[in-house]
Amino acid sequence: MTAPVLAFDGVRAYYDDALILDGLSFEVAEGESFALLGPNGVGKTTSLNAMFGIAHLRGGSITVDGAPLRGRRPHEAARRGAALVPQGRWILPTLTVEENLVVGTAPRRRGPWDLASVYRTFPDLKERRDSLGTQLSGGQQQMLAIGRALMSNPRVLLLDEPSEGLAPVVIDLLGDCLADLKAAGTSMLLIEQRLDLVTRLADRYAVLLKGETVAEGRVEDTSDEALRDLVGV
Numbered sequence: 028m029t030a031p032v033l034a035f036d037g038v039r040a041y042y043d044d045a046l047i048l049d050g051l052s053f054e055v056a057e058g059e060s061f062a063l064l065g066p067n068g069v070g071k072t073t074s075l076n077a078m079f080g081i082a083h084l085r086g087g088s089i090t091v092d093g094a095p096l097r098g099r100r101p102h103e104a105a106r107r108g109a110a111l112v113p114q115g116r117w118i119l120p121t122l123t124v125e126e127n128l129v130v131g132t133a134p135r136r137r138g139p140w141d142l143a144s145v146y147r148t149f150p151d152l153k154e155r156r157d158s159l160g161t162q163l164s165g166g167q168q169q170m171l172a173i174g175r176a177l178m179s180n181p182r183v184l185l186l187d188e189p190s191e192g193l194a195p196v197v198i199d200l201l202g203d204c205l206a207d208l209k210a211a212g213t214s215m216l217l218i219e220q221r222l223d224l225v226t227r228l229a230d231r232y233a234v235l236l237k238g239e240t241v242a243e244g245r246v247e248d249t250s251d252e253a254l255r256d257l258v259g260v
């Protein structure tokens with residue numbers, strides 16, 4: 028059996044002395060789309076922050092593609108193949124669309140993704156390649172954040188609330204784009220409040236409460252109502 032592309036095992040993570048994750052465990056298999064769910068403030072983003080050294084990993088382990096992270100330096104997780112599409116997108120405001128994409132190559136990983144393949148996947152980005160990234164619409168900026176992450180040829184894409192702030196019609200387009208990436212075999216960790224997007228994209232889910240998972244399951248075995256109840260929305 029191949030190693031999971033991402034595995035959290037008993038992760039304890041802190042901001043200073045505040046314990047946020049208290050034994051979080053889950054795994055994302057190759058080609059799988061896994062949703063991490065839960066109400067606001069339970070530690071979903073912190074799980075990503077623990078990978079990139081923003082929250083402090085002080086117990087348990089996180090492995091990317093089989094290699095354990097020490098969790099201290101942001102580029103460590105990126106070099107191993109974890110690519111973040113952050114909440115709020117973090118488009119670099121003084122850079123053009125193309126320059127924002129090139130930033131994504133920093134982990135120096137080889138693979139199918141480069142400017143040409145990203146532009147084939149997101150033709151709008153090609154058309155606007157010389158515009159400042161922040162001049163794009165919200166939906167285009169989200170595509171830019173995804174394209175930038177793909178430029179690192181990741182083993183797993185980490186998507187933090189990708190639908191946030193987008194109009195319903197744009198969320199549908201985002202769903203189409205992520206469904207295409209999933210169909211092409213991209214492994215994903217999806218943090219998302221919109222359960223329609225979760226049921227469309229995710230194979231499995233875990234519900235996080237007070238820093239640990241309280242429920243796990245396969246999306247196809249869970250009714251929409253049961254999922255809403257579990258997440259508490």
Ligand SMILES: Nc1ncnc2c1ncn2[C@@H]1O[C@H](COP(=O)(O)OP(=O)(O)OP(=O)(O)O)[C@@H](O)[C@H]1O
Nearest residue numbers: 042045047065066067068069070071072073074114
């Ligand atoms: N940089 C930080 N420093 C200190 N505390 C933080 C920091 N970021 C988040 N927290 C706290 O950690 C807890 C978990 O926050 P986190 O952002 O991980 O939650 P979340 O589940 O992602 O929720 P949301 O949907 O609101 O983003 C919250 O109590 C939050 O106030």
